[in-house]
């Protein structure tokens with residue numbers, strides 16, 4: 312298994328280009344299932360999760376054409392031959408987002424067999440809201456041998472199609488909202504999703520669906536209305552910049568006392584993160600598609616609480632724990648989205664951080680320095696927190712199990728190296 316060796320202590324300086332967003336790319340790839348015509352996506356990041364999703368779609372009968380370019384890949388998906396609406400356990404267990412095929416499959420193929428994701432490192436993460444929503448749209452659902460089986464109802468006109476419905480999710484769920492929004496595109500009648508996720512990735516997906524002929528309004532608010540159409544068509548869509556990758560590089564520069572310029576980045580979707588970095592003493596300037604950050608000599612600690620968008624994202628919590636580990640003062644971090652999402656804390660403590668965990672609250676007392684050590688990555692964003700800590704720590708830090716990072720950060724070592732970090736992959 313690959314490891315990452317970081318020699319810490321150097322400030323990040325220079326420029327890096329931000330990739331297309333993983334969390335937008337995954338649902339957008341699934342949107343191809345909704346039409347017989349080709350869907351072309353540009354600025355697709357080269358990530359293991361994208362490969363996993365493409366492999367899954369290919370297994371279902373989707374033809375895939377991938378061109379490598381300097382600003383991410385261009386991927387064309389042709390789902391005219393969709394003949395196997397099944398997502399097997401082997402795929403879903405490595406990537407929970409595979410659940411995103413459920414809605415589009417039930418909508419277009421009229422049936423779907425998708426493995427339950429099971430537990431994952433950051434908590435139970437059930438998919439009951441996805442199932443509840445599809446059931447409200449008339450799907451006949453059963454759960455058998457670890458698989459969700461969904462079948463669309465027969466309509467009065469004889470067609471097999473989901474029915475539009477009023478949906479309310481018990482909590483804000485991002486992939487739940489995306490799954491139900493995609494399912495509703497081809498349903499008979501109008502669907503209203505209340506308590507919808509407002510994340511920018513939901514909006515990016517809605518924008519593409521509208522270009523494909525869907526009738527959607529309200530994406531970006533907590534009530535999304537979808538008027539079902541009989542069929543959708545192909546289009547070309549550029550994937551939005553990755554706001555979590557952007558935030559991670561900003562944090563890495565902030566923690567190392569650096570100064571960076573991120574191109575192809577959008578500050579509009581990062582208000583909560585930029586606000587906290589400013590509070591910590593960083594100077595940030597945002598332009599239409601770039602962000603510049605200059606860090607102070609030493610950061611001030613910043614307390615935060617994770618919540619659904621537009622509040623502070625749970626996917627940036629680990630990175631801010633790393634920042635706070637070396638900041639001046641004491642920070643209180645509350646995680647309200649996922650239970651068990653503090654696994655990076657014990658690893659940061661191995662590097663010399665002073666962190667106390669009590670339930671969903673972490674109290675981080677900033678220390679003057681961290682010391683390199685061997686640590687283990689436990690999930691994607693936890694790993695990003697450890698990379699930041701490794702860049703700050705004195706001496707060598709070895710991060711084990713970096714396959715988590717390969718799921719979500721395109722060309723991480725290359726980008727960090729170009730910014731002056733000493734980072735090497737050990738195979």
Ligand code: UD1
Nearest residue numbers: 334408436437438439440441482483484485486487648649
């Ligand atoms: C998405 C993101 C992930 C991010 C998360 C929260 C993708 C591919 N992944 O994950 O990076 O960390 O949003 O911003 O976009 N829940 C239920 N039942 C459900 C659905 C969710 O109980 O049916 C709970 C979850 O366990 C969690 C909370 O709702 O506690 C929010 O989860 P959700 O927004 O669904 O996360 P994901 O969409 O899986």
